[in-house]
Amino acid sequence: MGNPTVTPLVETRHDGGYRMWTAENNMISPAKITLGSGAGVVVAGTVLGQATLGTTATAAPLGTNVGNGTFGAITVTAPAVPGAYVVEFDSATNYIVSAPNGQEVGHGTTGAAFAAGGLGFTITAGGTAFAAGDSFTVTPAAGTGKWAPYNPLAGDGTEVAAGILFGTRDATSADQRAVADVRGPMRVNVNELIWGANVTTQLQQTTALAQLQALGILAS
Numbered sequence: 222m223g224n225p226t227v228t229p230l231v232e233t234r235h236d237g238g239y240r241m242w243t244a245e246n247n248m249i250s251p252a253k254i255t256l257g258s259g260a261g262v263v264v265a266g267t268v269l270g271q272a273t274l275g276t277t278a279t280a281a282p283l284g285t286n287v288g289n290g291t292f293g294a295i296t297v298t299a300p301a302v303p304g305a306y307v308v309e310f311d312s313a314t315n316y317i318v319s320a321p322n323g324q325e326v327g328h329g330t331t332g333a334a335f336a337a338g339g340l341g342f343t344i345t346a347g348g349t350a351f352a353a354g355d356s357f358t359v360t361p362a363a364g365t366g367k368w369a370p371y372n373p374l375a376g377d378g379t380e381v382a383a384g385i386l387f388g389t390r391d392a393t394s395a396d397q398r399a400v401a402d403v404r405g406p407m408r409v410n411v412n413e414l415i416w417g418a419n420v421t422t423q424l425q426q427t428t429a430l431a432q433l434q435a436l437g438i439l440a441s
Contacts, residue, residue, distance in 0.1 A: 291347060318340065
């Protein structure tokens with residue numbers, strides 16, 4: 222008599238199966254989100270980021286400027302953030318770039334490429350030189366607002382962990398409506414979390430878990 226053949230039981234991921242505890246007697250409601258097309262099959266428990274930032278920006282005078290120089294094309298990558306950056310001249314050729322929170326990003330010179338804090342541009346001097354106090358705002362374009370697996374290599378906002386997918390969705394070829402836990406207080410099982418393809422180091426995971434914790438989602 223031979224050994225009986227047993228078909229292995231493969232259990233799929235359950236909706237919200239990563240949750241260990243939530244407030245309000247487990248009645249907390251996940252947020253409605255849109256998974257962007259091209260994300261593939263995104264499994265319940267996947268750590269997500271949101272595309273909050275575009276890849277271009279626009280510049281506008283902050284007041285009445287003396288100089289009439291112009292900006293070339295402005296590029297936006299990580300670690301730029303949404304909001305208005307300020308470019309202020311302290312002489313005819315030199316300027317300081319500050320982030321939306323007022324923190325200094327870097328210094329630049331007309332005619333030379335500026336690249337710091339995720340912004341890239343060149344200011345070309347015009348027929349009338351700039352003067353100290355001349356200033357501009359540089360505002361990155363808004364992102365799509367859609368969600369995708371957390372990607373620490375991205376520059377559109379999805380490099381910041383912002384939620385956890387509640388239930389599996391297939392966003393291979395079309396946007397998909399979904400729900401995600403985007404705020405706490407809640408505790409989740411770190412062993413039940415799923416990471417995107419570009420999460421390849423423990424440091425990246427640790428960074429993402431700290432970002433989730435700042436939202437009230439504690440993984441243990």
